[in-house]
Amino acid sequence: MARSKGIEVIQHNNARVEINHDTQIVTKHYFRKASEFYVRREAKWLRKLTRFDVAPKFIDYSGKTIVMKYVGKAVTPETLPDDWEAQLNNIADKLVKVKCFYLDLQLVHLRVLNGKIRLIDFGQTRTANPARKWIPELIRERMLNIVSPLVQNYIK
Ligand SMILES: Nc1ncnc2c1ncn2[C@@H]1O[C@H](COP(=O)(O)OP(=O)(O)O)[C@@H](O)[C@H]1O
């Protein structure tokens, strides 16, 4: 029988995240005020983005819990793929397409699995005001700015 890789639990201020490394399924349980609102919001964005494969595939949600696919480890000098710039541009293109105003950009929210970069944590994400078309574009510059220092420090 294959050895179980087990369940990893990560708890921050807003949610408890359980990663099942056998099934590659992630369960995020919000435990703050208005959790249902954040779950619905995150589910909405994961659904919109699922076909572009730039965020975790959406599986299900109910009450305060959302279920999605595992998308790997945070970007670091070691995990960052060579074509990171093209991948970040592609992610930004898709965010612009669905008018996604992603507000919570941090390196830990950019994950890498088998060389593919994806964005996580859409609980804070808003819809960009159509009158301000440039807003979703900001995320492109911000992603390139937070990731590029990893490369300069990278010693092969
Ligand atoms: N789909 C996922 N794949 C891999 N790791 C994830 C995934 N979702 C969450 N995580 C892990 O759980 C942590 C917390 O998830 P996140 O969605 O950022 O919750 P919070 O709202 O508490 O910040 C992330 O920093 C990451 O380590």
Ligand SMILES: [Mg+2]
């Ligand atoms: Mg987070």
